Amino acid sequence: MTEARGRTATAAVSLSGARLSYGDRTLWDGLDLDVQPGEFVAVLGPNGSGKTSLMRVLLGQQKLSAGTVRVAGAAPGRGNRNIGYIPQQRALDPTVAVRGRDLVGLGYDGHRWGLGIGGIRERRRRVDAALDAVGATAYADRPVGLLSGGEQQRLRVAQALVGEPEVLLCDEPLLSLDLAHQRAVSTLIDARRRDAGSAVLFVTHEINPVLPLVDRVLYLVDGRFRIGPPEQVMTSETLSELYGTEIAVVRVRGQIHIVGAHSDLCEDGAHHTEQLLER
Amino acid sequence: MDKLFDVELTLKLLELPFVVTALVVAAVLGLLAGVLGPLIVSRNMAFSVHGTAELALTGGAAALLLGWDIGNGALAGAIVAALVLGLLSRRSSDYDSVIGVVLAFGLGLGVLMLWLYKGRSSNKFGLLTGQIVGQDFASVALLSGCAVVVLGLLAALYRPLLFASVDPEVAKARGIPVTGLAIVFAVMVGAATALGVRTVGSLLVLALMVTPAAAACRITASPLKATLLAVLFAEVSAVGGIILSLAPGTPVSAFVTAISFLIYLACWAISRTRRTSTTPA
Numbered sequence: 001m002t003e004a005r006g007r008t009a010t011a012a013v014s015l016s017g018a019r020l021s022y023g024d025r026t027l028w029d030g031l032d033l034d035v036q037p038g039e040f041v042a043v044l045g046p047n048g049s050g051k052t053s054l055m056r057v058l059l060g061q062q063k064l065s066a067g068t069v070r071v072a073g074a075a076p077g078r079g080n081r082n083i084g085y086i087p088q089q090r091a092l093d094p095t096v097a098v099r100g101r102d103l104v105g106l107g108y109d110g111h112r113w114g115l116g117i118g119g120i121r122e123r124r125r126r127v128d129a130a131l132d133a134v135g136a137t138a139y140a141d142r143p144v145g146l147l148s149g150g151e152q153q154r155l156r157v158a159q160a161l162v163g164e165p166e167v168l169l170c171d172e173p174l175l176s177l178d179l180a181h182q183r184a185v186s187t188l189i190d191a192r193r194r195d196a197g198s199a200v201l202f203v204t205h206e207i208n209p210v211l212p213l214v215d216r217v218l219y220l221v222d223g224r225f226r227i228g229p230p231e232q233v234m235t236s237e238t239l240s241e242l243y244g245t246e247i248a249v250v251r252v253r254g255q256i257h258i259v260g261a262h263s264d265l266c267e268d269g270a271h272h273t274e275q276l277l278e279r
Numbered sequence: 280m281d282k283l284f285d286v287e288l289t290l291k292l293l294e295l296p297f298v299v300t301a302l303v304v305a306a307v308l309g310l311l312a313g314v315l316g317p318l319i320v321s322r323n324m325a326f327s328v329h330g331t332a333e334l335a336l337t338g339g340a341a342a343l344l345l346g347w348d349i350g351n352g353a354l355a356g357a358i359v360a361a362l363v364l365g366l367l368s369r370r371s372s373d374y375d376s377v378i379g380v381v382l383a384f385g386l387g388l389g390v391l392m393l394w395l396y397k398g399r400s401s402n403k404f405g406l407l408t409g410q411i412v413g414q415d416f417a418s419v420a421l422l423s424g425c426a427v428v429v430l431g432l433l434a435a436l437y438r439p440l441l442f443a444s445v446d447p448e449v450a451k452a453r454g455i456p457v458t459g460l461a462i463v464f465a466v467m468v469g470a471a472t473a474l475g476v477r478t479v480g481s482l483l484v485l486a487l488m489v490t491p492a493a494a495a496c497r498i499t500a501s502p503l504k505a506t507l508l509a510v511l512f513a514e515v516s517a518v519g520g521i522i523l524s525l526a527p528g529t530p531v532s533a534f535v536t537a538i539s540f541l542i543y544l545a546c547w548a549i550s551r552t553r554r555t556s557t558t559p560a
C-alpha cells in the first residue's frame with residue numbers, strides 16, 4: 001500500500017481500481033493507470049468503449065462508479081488550473097465577436113471572477129508568448145470564426161498551454177485536420193511535454209499521426225482494456241484477444257494498419273459524433 | 280412631422296423636468312443594453328430577449344389588472360420568463376421552439392388581461408410601445424437600482440460569462456458552471472428587458488438590447504471594443520430618439536428603432552467593404 005501511494009504521489013494522472021458503468025452496462029472496470037510527468041499516453045478504442053467518458057471523468061464531469069482518480073495532484077473537479085484541455089476542432093460561430101487572442105486569453109484567466117483589470121499587462125505578455133509559441137501571431141487579431149480549422153486548432157493549443165498545465169487532456173484534437181496541420185498540432189503538444197514535463201493523455205481513434213510520440217497506449221474495447229507501449233499493445237495477438245475476433249495488425253512504412261475489426265477503426269469523423277450524441 | 284427640425288421647440292421642451300427624467304432613464308437603459316448586448320449576440324439570444332420582453336408585457340398587464348405597479352409587474356414577468364427559459368432549454372436544439380411555445384402562451388394571457396382591464400386604454404398601448412415620458416421618481420429609482428445590481432453582477436461574472444458564451448465546451452472542461460451562468464445571465468437580461476419595456480415598449484425592446492450590439496459586432500471582434508461601441512450606439516439611439524421625438528410629439532420608439540437600425544446598416548456596410556477588400560484573391 002505504501003509503495004502504491006509513493007507511486008501515485010508523483011504521477012500526474014492516477015486511476016486505481018476505476019470502474020465506470022451506466023446502469024448495468026460497464027464501460028471499463030479495474031482500470032489502473034498512472035501517467036508520469038512528461039509521458040504521452042494515447043487512448044484508443046472503438047466507439048462507445050468509453051474513451052470520451054474517461055476524459056469526462058478526468059475533467060470532473062463524470063463520477064467514477066468505483067475506484068479513485070487523481071489529476072494534477074487533486075481530485076478531478078471544478079477548475080483545476082493545472083489541467084489544459086484541447087477539444088476536437090469544431091467550427092466556431094463566425095458571428096461570435098472574439099479574436100484569436102481573446103480565445104487564448106480565456107484559457108489564461110477565463111475561469112476567474114471579476115474584470116481582471118489589475119493583471120492586464122501580465123495577461124498580455126503571457127497571451128502573446130502563447131500565440132508566438134504556436135505560430136498564431138499573424139492572425140491573432142482576426143475574428144476566430146473567419147479562421148481555418150487548422151488555425152483555430154493552433155489557437156486551441158495556445159489556449160490550453162497558456163495556463164502552463166501539468167496535465168494536458170486532448171480529446172481527438174486532430175480530427176478533421178489535414179496532414180500538415182495534424183503534424184503541426186501534435187508537434188506543439190509534444191514540445192510542451194518535452195520542455196515542461198506536462199503529462200499528455202491523448203484520445204484518438206487514429207494512432208498513426210501521433211505514433212512516434214506515444215509512450216504508452218490504453219486500448220479500450222467493450223469493457224476490456226490493455227495498457228502498454230505501442231509495440232506490445234498494437235499487435236495482432238493482443239488486439240485479437242481484446243476484440244475477441246481475428247485481427248491482423250500490419251505495419252507499413254512505420255504506420256500501423258488494422259485489418260479485420262469492424263469499421264469503427266477506420267478513419268472517419270462521423271462515428272465520433274455518434275459517440276458524442278450518445279452521452 | 281414638419282416640426283421635426285424645430286430646434287427652438289426641442290430646446291424648450293428639454294428644459295422640462297419630466298423630459299430630463301426621461302433622458303436619464305434612457306441613458307441608464309442604453310448603458311445596460313450596451314453592456315449586455317454583445318453577450319446576448321454571442322449567445323444567439325435575440326429571440327429569447329424578444330420572448331422575455333413579451334412576457335414582461337404579460338407581467339405588466341397582470342399588474343395593470345390587479346392595480347399594482349406596472350413596472351414591478353413587468354420586472355416580475357420578465358424574470359419569471361427568463362428563469363423558465365433558462366431552466367427549460369438545456370439543449371440548444373429545442374431552445375427556439377421552447378421560447379416560441381412559452382411566448383405564445385404568455386402573450387395570449389397578456390391579451391386576455393388587457394381585455395379584462397377597464398381602465399384608461401393608453402395604459403394598455405403604453406406597454407406595447409413604451410411611455411418614456413411620464414416616468415415618475417419611483418420608476419427611476421427602480422431602474423437605477425436594477426442597473427446597479429446588473430452592472431455589479433456583470434463585472435463580477437464577466438470573464439467566466441464571456442468564456443461560457445463564446446466557447447462553452449472548453450469553459451465547461453475548465454470547470455466553469457456554464458448552466459448556472461446561463462440562468463443568472465437570463466435573469467440579468469430579463470431585468471434589463473423589463474426596464475426597456477417601460478420605456479421603448481415590449482415590441483421594440485430588441486432595438487436597444489440587440490441592434491446596437493449586433494452592429495458593434497459587425498465592425499469589431501474585440502469584446503472590449505464591441506462593448507464600448509454597443510454602449511455608444513445604444514445611447515445615441517435611446518437619448519437621440521427621445522430628443523428627436525420631442526418636437527413632433529411622435530412615439531419615442533419610432534425614432535429609437537430608426538436610429539439603431541440606421542447604425543446597424545452603416546456597420547453592415549462597413550463590414551461588407553472591409554471583408555471584400557481584405558479577402559485574399
